[in-house]
Amino acid sequence: MENKQDILKRLASPDTETVRGAIDEIKENGDLTIVPELLEILLHNSEPAIITPITSLLSDVKDSGFKVLLVEKLINAPAGSNKANLLRVCWESAIDFSEYLEVFVDLLIHEDFITALEASTVIENLNGNIADEKITSAIKHIRTECKDDKEFLAEDTVIYLEELLVHKQETEAEIAHEQEHHHDCDCGHHD
Numbered sequence: 001m002e003n004k005q006d007i008l009k010r011l012a013s014p015d016t017e018t019v020r021g022a023i024d025e026i027k028e029n030g031d032l033t034i035v036p037e038l039l040e041i042l043l044h045n046s047e048p049a050i051i052t053p054i055t056s057l058l059s060d061v062k063d064s065g066f067k068v069l070l071v072e073k074l075i076n077a078p079a080g081s082n083k084a085n086l087l088r089v090c091w092e093s094a095i096d097f098s099e100y101l102e103v104f105v106d107l108l109i110h111e112d113f114i115t116a117l118e119a120s121t122v123i124e125n126l127n128g129n130i131a132d133e134k135i136t137s138a139i140k141h142i143r144t145e146c147k148d149d150k151e152f153l154a155e156d157t158v159i160y161l162e163e164l165l166v167h168k169q170e171t172e173a174e175i176a177h178e179q180e181h182h183h184d185c186d187c188g189h190h191d
Helices: 004-011 016-029 032-043 048-059 064-076 083-092 098-110 113-124 132-145 148-184
Strands: none
Touching: 004 016, 004 032, 016 048, 032 048, 032 064, 032 083, 048 083, 064 083, 064 098, 083 098, 083 113, 098 113, 098 132, 098 148, 113 148, 132 148
16 A cells, blocks of 8 residues: 555545545555544544545454454544444444444433434444343433433334344243253254
């Protein structure tokens, strides 16, 4: 990849084509060392012509180190920055962010409406294995603390989490039943 500073300068250009060219170059030759700067651009920019291609680029990153970097940037982002842009990367990504449920719940409760909407979307796209206690705690936290203009968002998120909890428990019960049947049957597959 060419000089990182040159690419960053091109990314900051007011010319959309210059920005797109820099993003294409990162796609072709990039490495993870430029990710922190890209996340900073997302935090401090509201220009769709810049946000959309960077979000798309970052959503394709599969490296597990990227997840930690993204969540740390989200947690430590200054007040008033565009955290919603980073949350968009989370829900567009194929990476599983389930272990950070509490972070997203906190953003849903305490941030502005747009950020809360993106946090809600992230939560509703979590598909990993989340402990029942974490889900129950998240539901309680949302119900007791989310107020005002975000109440309907909070309610939709709670419904999703409750359904997730029920589905998890049903799946666990089915597995337990199958294992019990497997051990009780006379099928010759005893462990």
